[in-house]
Amino acid sequence: MISEILVIGLNHVTAPVEIREKITFPGDEHGQVARSLLDVDGIQEAVVVSTCNRAEVIAAVDDSETAAERLVEFIGVVHELNPESLRKFLYVKQGEEAVRHVFRVASSLDSMVLGEPQVLGQVKEGYSRAANANATGSILNRLMHRAFFTAKRVRTETGIGLAAVSVAYVAVELAKKILGNLREKSVIIIGAGEMAELAARHLAGQVEKSVLVFNRTYENACALARDLRGRAAPMDSLEEGLVDADVVITSTGSCEPLINTDQVRKVMRLRRFKPIFLIDIAIPRDVEPEVNNIDGVYLYNIDDLQAVVRENLGERSHEARKAQDIVDEEAEKFMKWTKSLHSTPTIIALKDKLETIRTAELTRLNGRLSSLSPAERETVELITRSIVNKIAHDPISFLKKTGMTSRQNTYLDTVQRLFNLNGLPNDRLRPEEEPREE
Amino acid sequence: MFQKDEALDLIFFKIAIVLYLVASVSYLVFLVFSSGKQSTWGYWFALAGFAAHSLSILHRAIFSGFFPLATAFDALSLFSWIIVALFLAITHKEPSPIFGSIATPMAVVLMVFASTLSYQIREPLVPILKSWWLLIHVVLALMGNGVFALLAISGLMYLLQERLIKTKQIGRIHKLLPSLETLDVINRHGLPVGFCLLTLGIISGALWAGSAWGFYWSWDPKETWSLITWFAYAAMVHQRLALGWRGRRAAVFSIIGFTLVLFTFVGVSALIGGHHAFQGARRFMGTGGL
Numbered sequence: 001m002i003s004e005i006l007v008i009g010l011n012h013v014t015a016p017v018e019i020r021e022k023i024t025f026p027g028d029e030h031g032q033v034a035r036s037l038l039d040v041d042g043i044q045e046a047v048v049v050s051t052c053n054r055a056e057v058i059a060a061v062d063d064s065e066t067a068a069e070r071l072v073e074f075i076g077v078v079h080e081l082n083p084e085s086l087r088k089f090l091y092v093k094q095g096e097e098a099v100r101h102v103f104r105v106a107s108s109l110d111s112m113v114l115g116e117p118q119v120l121g122q123v124k125e126g127y128s129r130a131a132n133a134n135a136t137g138s139i140l141n142r143l144m145h146r147a148f149f150t151a152k153r154v155r156t157e158t159g160i161g162l163a164a165v166s167v168a169y170v171a172v173e174l175a176k177k178i179l180g181n182l183r184e185k186s187v188i189i190i191g192a193g194e195m196a197e198l199a200a201r202h203l204a205g206q207v208e209k210s211v212l213v214f215n216r217t218y219e220n221a222c223a224l225a226r227d228l229r230g231r232a233a234p235m236d237s238l239e240e241g242l243v244d245a246d247v248v249i250t251s252t253g254s255c256e257p258l259i260n261t262d263q264v265r266k267v268m269r270l271r272r273f274k275p276i277f278l279i280d281i282a283i284p285r286d287v288e289p290e291v292n293n294i295d296g297v298y299l300y301n302i303d304d305l306q307a308v309v310r311e312n313l314g315e316r317s318h319e320a321r322k323a324q325d326i327v328d329e330e331a332e333k334f335m336k337w338t339k340s341l342h343s344t345p346t347i348i349a350l351k352d353k354l355e356t357i358r359t360a361e362l363t364r365l366n367g368r369l370s371s372l373s374p375a376e377r378e379t380v381e382l383i384t385r386s387i388v389n390k391i392a393h394d395p396i397s398f399l400k401k402t403g404m405t406s407r408q409n410t411y412l413d414t415v416q417r418l419f420n421l422n423g424l425p426n427d428r429l430r431p432e433e434e435p436r437e438e
Numbered sequence: 439m440f441q442k443d444e445a446l447d448l449i450f451f452k453i454a455i456v457l458y459l460v461a462s463v464s465y466l467v468f469l470v471f472s473s474g475k476q477s478t479w480g481y482w483f484a485l486a487g488f489a490a491h492s493l494s495i496l497h498r499a500i501f502s503g504f505f506p507l508a509t510a511f512d513a514l515s516l517f518s519w520i521i522v523a524l525f526l527a528i529t530h531k532e533p534s535p536i537f538g539s540i541a542t543p544m545a546v547v548l549m550v551f552a553s554t555l556s557y558q559i560r561e562p563l564v565p566i567l568k569s570w571w572l573l574i575h576v577v578l579a580l581m582g583n584g585v586f587a588l589l590a591i592s593g594l595m596y597l598l599q600e601r602l603i604k605t606k607q608i609g610r611i612h613k614l615l616p617s618l619e620t621l622d623v624i625n626r627h628g629l630p631v632g633f634c635l636l637t638l639g640i641i642s643g644a645l646w647a648g649s650a651w652g653f654y655w656s657w658d659p660k661e662t663w664s665l666i667t668w669f670a671y672a673a674m675v676h677q678r679l680a681l682g683w684r685g686r687r688a689a690v691f692s693i694i695g696f697t698l699v700l701f702t703f704v705g706v707s708a709l710i711g712g713h714h715a716f717q718g719a720r721r722f723m724g725t726g727g728l
Contacts, residue, residue, distance in 0.1 A: 170608075174603070174608070176617060177599070177603065177612065177615075177617045177618065178603060178617065178618050178619065179617070179618075179619050180617045180618075180619025180620055180623070181619075272682040273682055273683070273684055273685065274684075275618065275619070275685060292604060295685065295686055295687070296684075296685050296686075298603055298604065300606070304606050307606065308606070308608045311608065311609065
């Protein structure tokens with residue numbers, strides 16, 4: 001039975017925050033959503049990944065075209081939204097493109113901030129929820145483990161991982177160059193997001209006062225505040241917040257600038273021209289760029305920070321290319337493996353393997369069999385061949401018989417492992433990368 | 439015996455120059471290679487130089503029987519001593535090697551220049567130069583000038599650092615310069631100190647004039663310019679304390695203020711003249727009076 005990898009979802013590039021906030025796959029705490037996806041016709045295995053900036057379903061399906069349609073329907077139903085209104089925000093990737101996408105996401109190459117470290121953990125959580133709910137099988141188990149392996153390679157073999165940590169680091173260093181010692185300073189965060197959290201976490205380690213969190217949704221503000229051991233504040237008290245703040249991190253999905261020049265001028269008078277450092281991580285920007293021209297106001301957006309990092313790291317585009325090469329290489333390996341998951345090549349490989357063993361053993365014992373007459377030799381040949389065929393018969397007919405069930409991939413994989421079928425591109429997983437079997 | 443004693447303070451003076459020079463070179467090496475070790479060396483050499491310099495001034499005071507203020511040489515020596523003292527004090531609070539990189543070469547230049555001047559103290563010392571008011575006047579005025587020089591340097595660094603941050607040029611120079619906050623704190627704390635020193639310097643000068651010549655104020659060009667400088671700094675203190683000026687504006691002001699100080703300190707004597715001239719003034723018109 002043929003399986004295809006299908007990825008369907010949305011991220012910070014394809015969907016505005018209003019939509020991203022709605023698509024969160026509620027109720028997947030124990031993988032129930034992933035499990036219920038298996039009830040959709042044509043879906044064999046499923047993993048649900050959901051972060052601040054992305055939500056996606058990774059599935060092994062019979063047929064990508066029809067499965068994609070059904071998945072869009074499913075996402076609509078789960079979130080009680082009209083699937084048609086969602087469609088324009090979703091990306092659909094299949095086959096090798098989907099594999100590459102999953103590897104890129106896990107390696108943090110598809111993140112809003114290249115190389116930010118949290119996404120790998122979030123993908124791992126999504127996978128373990130699905131695996132615990134028995135929503136994954138041999139295909140996705142392998143895909144996800146290869147994704148983690150790829151992420152590890154990208155992290156150790158390229159400088160990508162340094163880049164994101166550096167963005168937060170650069171933000172803290174700049175804050176120090178502007179405000180001096182940060183211990184007595186106050187930090188506020190407006191909105192949420194991977195990078196805002198990362199920067200806030202770095203800053204929170206430097207300040208004694210608790211971080212103040214603003215969000216349009218008060219509950220979200222509370223959640224992040226709890227995370228950072230700070231306090232949540234309602235959005236309408238933002239201006240007072242700005243008067244007291246020394247470092248402001250903004251990361252909302254607002255289309256209009258949240259903080260404009262006139263407002264900052266007013267705030268600066270109220271704060272008696274005490275310098276303020278604004279870090280704008282949002283796209284589109286939350287702070288009007290002209291704000292940087294005001295005396296005592298220092299505005300950096302995420303591109304500015306990344307430019308500093310790039311200068312620090314030297315040639316970073318080179319690192320990105322290296323990371324992409326790793327992803328391509330691993331995706332290709334994975335595709336080879338999936339192609340091998342058909343009964344015919346597996347059966348051939350199994351037969352070959354047994355035949356190789358038989359002839360090798362006969363050759364090895366050639367010296368001791370030299371006293372035999374040609375007729376006796378012929379008999380030995382017959383006996384060994386018949387033993388090998390008898391051993392191979394049951395597994396082979398089993399594989400042929402299960403050709404139409406969704407379990408076949410598992411069996412094929414198992415047979416390949418049991419017999420160590422080297423003829424296939426079934427490269428050995430390292431012990432720590434060994435997929436967890438259900 | 440006489441000659442030998444006199445030579446001793448010069449030997450200390452020259453040792454100080456050499457040590458300051460070594461410190462300057464260490465700081466220069468630091469600036470080029472950003473190696474932290476050199477800046478620590480620079481600090482220790484500057485400290486050793488400062489000790490030798492102090493001994494030189496002390497010895498000269500004991501030798502002449504009074505605090506040595508009679509010559510331009512002494513004024514420059516004391517001025518560079520104050521600059522190094524301020525730098526050492528700041529480095530103690532804020533270990534930013536950039537201050538040392540500016541202060542030690544400055545001291546070297548001033549002192550090499552001073553050693554080209556006549557350092558002979560004419561005997562006997564003119565009686566009007568042997569006054570406690572004069573001592574207080576000169577020391578306060580020089581200390582005030584030293585503080586204003588520091589404020590102007592911090593102001594320049596502030597403007598440069600702010601420019602770099604605003605235009606997002608986060609490179610080596612940005613990293614070498616102290617934080618905006620540090621530079622503004624120097625201005626905030628230094629400005630009232632400098633202003634008090636200037637005020638007391640002018641008052642003590644008037645008192646000395648009163649005791650020496652019988653009149654307190656004679657509208658000598660140096661006195662006039664000192665008063666202008668005083669008003670400029672008074673305005674600055676007012677803006678800073680009452681209107682909350684800080685940062686860039688304070689930095690610009692500190693540079694304008696120091697330009698006035700320089701003009702009063704060097705320019706007035708050289709260009710206009712007046713009774714603030716030194717014994718050595720015939721050889722060097724400028725360094726002179728205060």
